[in-house]
Each structure stands twice: as structure tokens, then as C-alpha cells.
Amino acid sequence: MQRSRYRTLGQIGQGQFGKVFCGIDRENGQVFALKDLDIKQFPTRKFLRELSYLVSLKHPNIISFHGIEHHQGGRYLVMDYCEGGTLRELMESGQKITLQLILKLVQDILSALVHAHRKKIIHCDIKPENILLKITSTGYIAKLSDFGIARWSEEQLQPYHSGGYTGSPAYMAPERFYGKYSAASDLYAVGILLYELLVGSRPFSGFPKDLMAAHLSQSFNLSDTIPLSLQTIIEKALRKLPQRRFTNSQEMLEAVRLAEQELLGNSSDNIFFIPSSSSSLNNFSQIIKKVYLSRKITNLSVVQNWIYWVEKNVLMVQFYYDKTDLEFFHDYKITFEDEIIKLEFSSNTVYIFTFSEESNLYTLYHFFVEQEQLKKLLTWSANQLISSIDIKGKWIAIALNYQEINIYSLQDFKFIKSTITEGKIQQIITLDQSHCLVIHQSTSEHTLFQIFNRRGNLFKAFSITLAIELVTLSKVADYEIFAIETNKPFLGLLIKLKPLKITRIPLPFKPSFVLAQSWGYILASSLGEIIVLNAQGIIQGEINLSATITAITTLNDEKILVATESNNQSCLQQLSLKKDF
Numbered sequence: 373m374q375r376s377r378y379r380t381l382g383q384i385g386q387g388q389f390g391k392v393f394c395g396i397d398r399e400n401g402q403v404f405a406l407k408d409l410d411i412k413q414f415p416t417r418k419f420l421r422e423l424s425y426l427v428s429l430k431h432p433n434i435i436s437f438h439g440i441e442h443h444q445g446g447r448y449l450v451m452d453y454c455e456g457g458t459l460r461e462l463m464e465s466g467q468k469i470t471l472q473l474i475l476k477l478v479q480d481i482l483s484a485l486v487h488a489h490r491k492k493i494i495h496c497d498i499k500p501e502n503i504l505l506k507i508t509s510t511g512y513i514a515k516l517s518d519f520g521i522a523r524w525s526e527e528q529l530q531p532y533h534s535g536g537y538t539g540s541p542a543y544m545a546p547e548r549f550y551g552k553y554s555a556a557s558d559l560y561a562v563g564i565l566l567y568e569l570l571v572g573s574r575p576f577s578g579f580p581k582d583l584m585a586a587h588l589s590q591s592f593n594l595s596d597t598i599p600l601s602l603q604t605i606i607e608k609a610l611r612k613l614p615q616r617r618f619t620n621s622q623e624m625l626e627a628v629r630l631a632e633q634e635l636l637g638n639s640s641d642n643i644f645f646i647p648s649s650s651s652s653l654n655n656f657s658q659i660i661k662k663v664y665l666s667r668k669i670t671n672l673s674v675v676q677n678w679i680y681w682v683e684k685n686v687l688m689v690q691f692y693y694d695k696t697d698l699e700f701f702h703d704y705k706i707t708f709e710d711e712i713i714k715l716e717f718s719s720n721t722v723y724i725f726t727f728s729e730e731s732n733l734y735t736l737y738h739f740f741v742e743q744e745q746l747k748k749l750l751t752w753s754a755n756q757l758i759s760s761i762d763i764k765g766k767w768i769a770i771a772l773n774y775q776e777i778n779i780y781s782l783q784d785f786k787f788i789k790s791t792i793t794e795g796k797i798q799q800i801i802t803l804d805q806s807h808c809l810v811i812h813q814s815t816s817e818h819t820l821f822q823i824f825n826r827r828g829n830l831f832k833a834f835s836i837t838l839a840i841e842l843v844t845l846s847k848v849a850d851y852e853i854f855a856i857e858t859n860k861p862f863l864g865l866l867i868k869l870k871p872l873k874i875t876r877i878p879l880p881f882k883p884s885f886v887l888a889q890s891w892g893y894i895l896a897s898s899l900g901e902i903i904v905l906n907a908q909g910i911i912q913g914e915i916n917l918s919a920t921i922t923a924i925t926t927l928n929d930e931k932i933l934v935a936t937e938s939n940n941q942s943c944l945q946q947l948s949l950k951k952d953f
């Protein structure tokens with residue numbers, strides 16, 4: 373048996389007929405969905421049927437089928453991978469969905485239906501669970517999936533109550549309960565979906581029997597807050613008689629396009645519809661200490677009760693305890709020959725990188741704070757150095773000149789392995805005791821992730837269609853990072869790496885600092901705005917310090933230290949994050 377072309381990056385979901393995996397093409401790092409079709413549970417007839425729809429349909433808004441992969445245990449259907457998850461997941465994520473996004477997604481779904489209906493295929497199961505979201509540098513793309521119960525338009529169906537045919541009653545048009553269906557039945561389901569996206573709940577709810585009665589004879593109300601043009605579209609899509617709905621999917625698509633033009637024009641403002649609990653943000657934080665300083669602080673870290681800060685080639689260390697008045701004295705002051713460019717930490721050791729511009733020489737030192745021991749460890753001659761230290765302080769990954777990755781043991785400072793990579797290394801993050809993530813900015817619209825193990829061997833590589841920066845490792849979940857979208861700096865990204873899953877988070881400002889906490893993230897702009905996000909990326913609170921933030925660090929789970937500057941006056945503030953997360 374040949375080795376599979378794909379390497380799995382974890383399971384994404386479990387359908388009725390088998391598991392779905394996220395897989396990487398070993399050759400080019402592209403990510404695909406691998407739907408494992410359990411031969412026992414998924415009869416070949418049903419498999420061929422779903423396949424016949426997928427093969428017939430090639431459209432940017434329909435999940436593409438890329439082939440069948442046989443493996444030892446059975447067979448995989450290889451399909452487009454949608455790292456944004458399902459539309460249902462987005463709706464339940466607590467993130468605000470803008471009117472622009474609602475109209476964009478509904479147009480994507482209708483474009484998919486225009487194509488399918490032209491090919492005489494009726495989807496028969498339009499619902500948010502079957503709309504998958506691809507995230508690219510241009511935004512979300514909705515892709516219609518799960519043609520498991522789709523039908524050719526000439527086929528006959530059994531009535532719903534005969535049990536021979538299923539669907540999702542909450543989205544089923546009245547005729548579907550009698551086994552009748554047409555393109556108009558799919559448009560009815562899109563009408564329910566549009567209603568749900570705008571209102572936050574569906575027009576009819578209850579058990580399947582109640583739902584059937586409601587779809588057949590009940591009317592529904594729409595609040596006046598929904599724009600008239602959208603009310604008209606919903607009203608027409610949800611007519612009880614199929615022949616009174618839109619004549620076809622193209623006509624409904626045109627109506628949504630017109631409504632979009634009328635409502636949004638060329639405006640790029642974000643209009644939110646669904647009231648969100650986070651819309652009434654409190655000032656979450658309290659300034660508990662504030663001291664004025666004679667100098668500007670540009671680098672600040674707190675590790676195990678020691679505050680570290682840097683002024684050019686001087687490192688100062690001060691013990692911090694709750695009653696510290698923050699007046700800046702220092703317990704230690706170490707002067708280096710060259711300018712300090714970075715500090716890294718592992719428990720009570722600080723690693724200091726210095727750089728000499730004259731000789732292009734990077735030097736690494738370590739300092740054991742309690743033992744007052746400073747030691748020079750390694751030097752590199754390079755134009756550029758990026759580093760990341762293992763959390764336990766056992767090894768370090770160093771990238772030189774954007775391309776060469778070197779791994780060193782920190783126990784005996786021995787060189788372990790060097791690898792030359794293609795592309796431009798932008799950041800390295802140690803993920804756990806044995807792996808590090810190397811992030812390459814391959815183009816302005818692509819990012820390549822490479823996972824190396826501590827022996828310097830490439831373990832996995834895959835890419836996403838987004839450029840990212842300011843990447844920070846989560847303290848909540850393993851293999852999860854937070855990043856900012858380079859081309860849209862008002863968007864945060866919560867990226868799970870195993871399996872790949874991306875959540876987009878609209879932000880009120882462009883962050884310059886991202887701090888991970890055991891309950892979520894703290895984001896700050898250089899202008900003094902700070903927000904707190906929970907682990908799901910939902911904004912919990914905000915504060916504005918109305919001063920330039922020059923450095924920021926966490927003191928513990930509840931407190932942060934922020935260095936600010938305004939009117940040439942530097943200041944250090946200790947803030948308490950008062951809310952329960």
C-alpha cells in the first residue's frame with residue numbers, strides 16, 4: 373500500500389457516515405478536508421450518488437471535490453477545506469455579524485444555487501450547518517456542502533411523514549412535507565436563513581410536528597428594524613405556495629444584490645444587526661497605581677515576580693510584590709557592550725540577545741536572577757535573527773537571515789541541527805516542549821506554517837490564504853495562536869492549528885500589542901486603547917488610557933503593567949482587570 377498523499381492534521385468533525393479530517397498535501401502544503409467514508413455505514417450506492425452531484429458541480433461557492441484517496445482502512449473523499457467552520461458555528465460564536473457579511477454570505481449561497489439549479493440539482497438541505505466558510509485575504513467565502521440528500525429535479529420523493537426521506541424541518545418548505553420539491557424549496561430555506569441571520573432566531577420553532585404545521589399555515593412577523601427591502605425578500609421567499617416565491621434563484625440573487633446596493637452603497641461602515649451582549653461594554657479596569665517616571669520604558673516584562681526592563685544596553689531587574697510602590701529603583705542593573713534587542717524567559721532565567729551594528733554580531737547571554745549569575749552563551753554573525761525558547765528552557769530555535777533555522781540545546785549549548793527553508797521567516801513560536809512553529813510570510817496573501825521538532829526535523833507544513841502578523845501563543849488551549857490580519861489590521865484571528873480552524877474577530881482598533889492570559893487575550897493599541905477578549909475572542913471590556921503605550925506586560929491573571937507617554941511625561945500604571953472571565 374502506497375503512503376497516502378495526505379498527512380492528517382487532526383479530526384474536524386463526525387458526520388452520520390464517518391469522520392472528517394483536516395489533511396495536508398505532503399507535496400505543496402495545501403490543506404484539504406478528508407471525509408472518511410465508512411464502507412459499512414455508507415453504502416456504495418449512496419456514496420456514488422453524493423459523488424455524482426459533487427462531480428457535476430464546479431463553482432466557487434460549492435465545496436469542490438478533488439478526488440478519492442484510498443487508504444488502509446477505506447476511502448476518503450478529498451474536498452476543499454473550510455477553515456472558518458460552518459455558518460452555524462459563526463452564528464453561535466457570539467461574534468457580531470455585520471449586515472455586509474450577512475448579505476455577502478446569502479449572495480454566495482444563492483450563486484451556488486443558481487449553478488446547481490441550472491444543472492437540475494436541488495440541494496434539499498440548505499441550513500447553516502451545511503454552509504462552510506473559507507477565509508481568504510478578501511474575506512469570508514460561503515461554500516455549499518453536503519449534497520447527501522440532494523435530488524435531480526425530475527425525481528420523486530416520498531412524503532416526509534412516511535419516514536423514507538429526511539431533511540431539516542426548521543428550514544423545510546411546506547411542499548417538502550408532502551414529498552414535493554423544486555428549486556423554490558431551496559429558496560424557501562434561504563429565506564429562513566436570511567431571517568435567522570438578521571433576527572437572531574428562526575420564524576418557526578418547536579418539534580417537527582409543530583414545525584410542519586407552522587410552515588404550512590402560520591404567518592410570521594418581522595420587526596421594523598429590518599430594512600423594508602429585506603423584509604420584502606423574506607416575505608416573498610417564505611410564501612406558502614412555491615409558485616408564488618421568486619421565479620428562480622437568479623431572481624432572488626438579483627433582489628439581494630439590489631437591496632445591498634440600496635442599503636450599503638459603497639459604504640464600508642460596519643452595520644450590526646444582532647444585538648450582542650458585548651455591545652454594552654463596561655470600563656473593565658481600574659487604575660490601582662500610577663507613577664511618573666523620568667525616562668521612557670520601551671521594553672517591560674514580568675516573570676515570577678521580577679520586573680525586567682531595558683534601556684538601550686542596560687537591563688534592570690526589580691523584585692515586585694503587591695506593595696511595590698513602582699518607584700523605579702532596581703535590584704540589579706547590568707550594562708552590556710551592545711544594545712539589547714530581545715529578552716526571552718524560562719522560569720527564573722532571562723535570556724538576553726544583544727546586537728552590534730558595527731560587526732553584525734548577535735550575542736546571547738543568560739542571567740539567573742536569584743544567583744546573580746550572568747554568562748555569555750552563543751554568538752552569531754548575521755543580518756537578522758529571530759528566536760523562540762522552549763517553555764521549559766531546554767532548547768532554543770534561532771532563525772538567521774530569515775531562512776536558516778538552527779536548534780540548540782540550552783542544557784549544554786550544543787548545536788543540534790540547521791535547516792535552510794524557502795520563503796521569509798517572520799516569527800518563531802515554541803508550541804510545546806518538543807515543537808516550534810515557524811511562520812513564513814510567503815506572499816502578501818499567503819502564510820506558510822512549518823512545525824519543527826526539537827531535533828530540528830520538519831514535522832508538518834501547511835499554508836493559509838491570509839497574511840498574518842503579531843502572532844501570540846494561547847495560554848488557554850494547546851496549538852492555538854492569536855494573530856492580526858496584515859491587510860486588515862482591524863481583524864484579529866484565532867487560529868487553531870490541529871485541526872486548522874480560524875475565527876475572525878472584528879476589533880475596534882489596530883492592535884500594537886497582544887498579550888495571552890490564562891483566560892483569553894489583552895490587546896492594546898499604541899494610542900492607549902486596551903480591550904480584553906475571552907478565550908473565544910469575544911470582547912469583554914475596554915479602557916482608554918489616552919496616552920501612547922510604549923510597553924505593556926501582565927503581572928498576573930488579574931493585573932497588567934502599562935508604560936505610557938503623554939506630553940513628554942512617562943508613566944507606569946498598574947491596572948486591575950476587575951471582571952470575572
Ligand SMILES: Nc1ncnc2c1ncn2[C@@H]1O[C@H](COP(=O)(O)OP(=O)(O)OP(=O)(O)O)[C@@H](O)[C@H]1O
Pocket residue numbers: 384385386387388389390391392405407435451452453454455457458501502504517518520
Ligand atoms: N470541507 C470541509 N471543510 C471544513 N470542515 C468540514 C468540511 N466538511 C465537513 N466539515 C466539518 O465536519 C463536520 C461533519 O461533516 P459531515 O459532512 O460529515 O457531516 P454532517 O454534515 O454533520 O452530517 P451528515 O453528512 O451526516 O448529514 C461538519 O459539521 C463540519 O464542521
